[in-house]
Amino acid sequence: MSTGDEYHVASFVALVDHDEVSNVRSHIETLPGGEVHIQSETGKLVFTIEAPTHNHIAKQMDLLKDLQGMLSLAPVYHQYISE
Secondary structure: OOOOOEEEEEEEEEEEOHHHHHHHHHHHHHOOOEEEEEEOOOOEEEEEEEEOOHHHHHHHHHHHHOOOOEEEEEEEEEEEEEO
16 A cells, blocks of 8 residues: 555566567567666567556556567566665
8 A cells, every 4th residue: 555655666577579579679678667777689678667556566467477479577666765
């Protein structure tokens, strides 16, 4: 449960089918708080999602793992700040 004074950021590494990289990247970047930081020529993406709760990040991760072309999705880091 969020009281409005939480801040979460999580980073991920994804391996995406080469033909679907632009679609997956576009989807990540349309998410509230979603930002792709690195894209390799082999289909690897490093990105973050910022959100007010960990549940929001978990829901976004569940949606992303089922995207067409998403071969693997691994969380790397999660930071939680309570003010």
